[in-house]
Structures are given as structure tokens and as C-alpha cells.
Amino acid sequence: MKPIDLNIIGAKGAIAEEAEGKWGMAIDEDLCTGCQACVAACAMENNISFVGEEDAAYGRTMHWIRIERFWEGEYPDVRTTSFQPMLCQQCGHAPCEPVCPVFATVHSQADELNLQVYNRCVGTRYCGNNCPYQVRAFNWRDYERPEPLNNQLNPDVTVRQRGVMEKCTFCIQRIHQAEDTAKSEGRELQDGEFDPACAQACPADAIVFGRVDDPDSKVSQLSRQKRGVKHLEDLATLPRITYLKES
């Protein structure tokens, strides 16, 4: 595939410079066992609702991260691909952002993340439809949290209501908390000091999180490997997640 010329899509200057980003992830598909620990950890950390059987059948499941697996080849010669955890790629040039009529999904200049401002969201679902990775989840209802499940809500994350779009935030609450601790101790944030919930839960250490603009960080070193690919890069979305896979 031909590398995209950023000049063609008008991504000159600011966007081309930002292409590198700030926070990023490297996911090693050769290590991933598909155990779904990240999916569970993410739901716990981010107050994600359980939609129940009926809504799940309508395809209204809410996950900020999911494990994908595809079939290759024609029957009877089929082969499964490796497990592929799919979550918001925090694109530098995100297709979801320009379609929001109320600017509820905006690009954070400070953190270089795609934000979803829940209180601003009016639920048009344009962003979800425009996302090539299909990682946005819509709250179709106010899902109940029967006792005692309400006691495990994370106070650092907003509880979303019906009619609001939501998606992976790279655990921005943990980023802010770690930055705040580092600042109060008068030092810089160190690589590997904290992890988002999925990376923390991963028993195989397949998910590595950190600063991609720091060439010495673990995630940058992994991303530079020959095994690294970025998904749907030809759409010029400038994803911040590198997938490592022996092809």
C-alpha cells in the first residue's frame, strides 16, 4: 500500500505535526490470548452499563474495548486470525469529530485525545456511524444497576444517561490522577507509572500504554518494531494504536 501523503488531505502544519500524538498504545496480537480480562476491567473502571440479553440481540452492546477475531479463506480451508482487541484509536485526524453538530466530540489540544463531552452530547449518533473502527457505544436506555452493583461505580467517571454516545477515553481519569500526583511531588510523570484499566488487567502484558512522543518510552520502542501495523491507516485517521503481529 502506498503511504498517504498528508498534504493531499490538507493535513498540513498542525495536524501533520500532531500526527505523532501524545498518549498511545501498542497491542501485541501474538501475545493476546483473547481472555477478555481487558473487557471486564474496562467495564468496571468506566461505569459501563450491562445491556442485557434483549438489547444485546439488537446489537446494542456497550463495550469500549472488544476482542475481534476473523475467519480467513474459503470453506473447508478456513483459518482464524489472531485475537485483536479493538478500542478507540484516539485518531489524530478523527472522522467522528467533524460530523458532530454540537461539538460534543472534540479534539483535546492538551492531551491529544478525542474527547466525548457527555453533557454536551445530544445523541445524534453521527459520530458512531462515521467511525471506521465501530468503537462508539450509544446508551439506548438508562440501564439498571441492581443492588449491590451500584456500589462499585467509579466516582471519578461520569455515569452516563440515556441518549448519550460514549467511547474509550484512554482512562483519562487515571491520566489526570497520575499527572496530579506527579505535579504535587514536583516531578515529571514517568513512563509506566500508571496504566489504563485494560493494560493493567492484561495477564499476558499484551497492551502497553505510554507517551508516543517520547522516543525512549516502552510503547515507542515497541511501535517502531517491524511487526507494527496501524489499522485502516489508508483512511488517514492517524490512529494512536499500533498492533504488533507477525505476518
Next chain:
Amino acid sequence: MVKKIFSWLISPLGWISLLILALIVFSGIIWGINLTQITPEQPIEFPHDRHISFGIQCLYCHQGASRGPVAGLPTQTKCWGCHQQLGITKTSVLLKPLVQAIEKNEPIQWIPVATVPDFVKFNHRPHIAASLNCEACHGDLSKLTIYENPQILNMGWCLDCHVEKAGDDYEKLVKLTDCGTCHY
């Protein structure tokens, strides 16, 4: 039928009753709004002004403010440290609930009034570290008996100060006005 109602409405009796109806609806709305503005009743009518005039530091009772997001409200043991030595504790009606809380060993259920909604993440620590006084945001409590709902903790108020404090520092301005700083 419609014509009949209309002709009754334009008669004096008709428009007077319409006026009365409008007045009832209007005062109902005002009353409703007023209800949301009343300061809730606290379990103990704690007088801030008198305690501050002894020179007690805010951080003695609201310890969390310099360390983390939540300032915290004091427990009864903190009050008891002083009040078990004071004669006024036995005689005062205002302090009856405190004595009861100590005897039963039950926490005092203070009702928070200085709050922001769930979708806003406020953190005291960076503000205290930036050497802001409590008074800058909570007003002068040395004149206040019972803390009232301040009604100023809204987004414009936060941003006005953030823009002002950031000054010429562009990077700081970006950080302090970024949606992701307060909403997530």
C-alpha cells in the same frame, strides 16, 4: 361550542379568571425555583464565623483540600476534641446532636451544599497549590453563620478565572480551558 368558550373568555369574568390562572401558574414556578435555592437544614447549626474567629485554620477541619480533590467535612471526633472540654457543650441546645452522635458513635450526616454536578471533575489540590485562598471561591466565611449555597460554581466562573490565571502562557491556557480537564 368553540365560539361559546371564546365569547365567555372575552367577557370580563372570562379574562379575570384567565388572569388568576396565569398568576397561579406564575407563582407556582417562582415557588418551585425558590425551593431549589433554599439552603438545606444541617444536622447541627454549625457557626463558621465563631469558630474562625478563634483562629482555627480551614484545613484543620477540611483536611483534604491541600492533598486531593475532596476537601471533606469533619467527623464528630474532631469537634469533640475541643467540645468535651467546653462548658457550653453541656448547656447548649445547638450542640445536643453532637453529644448524641458521640454517645451513639454514629457519624454526623452533613448535607453538602458547595457542589458541582457529577459530570464535572473538580480538584482542590492544584488550586491550593497555586496559592489560591479558600475565600477566592467560597467567600468570606468569617461573616457567615451557616454555609449557604453559593450559586456561583458554574462553568463561566471556572473559565473566567482560568483564562485570567493562565495569562500569556499559551500552553497553560490550552490545558485550563480544555473540555477534558473538567469533563470526563
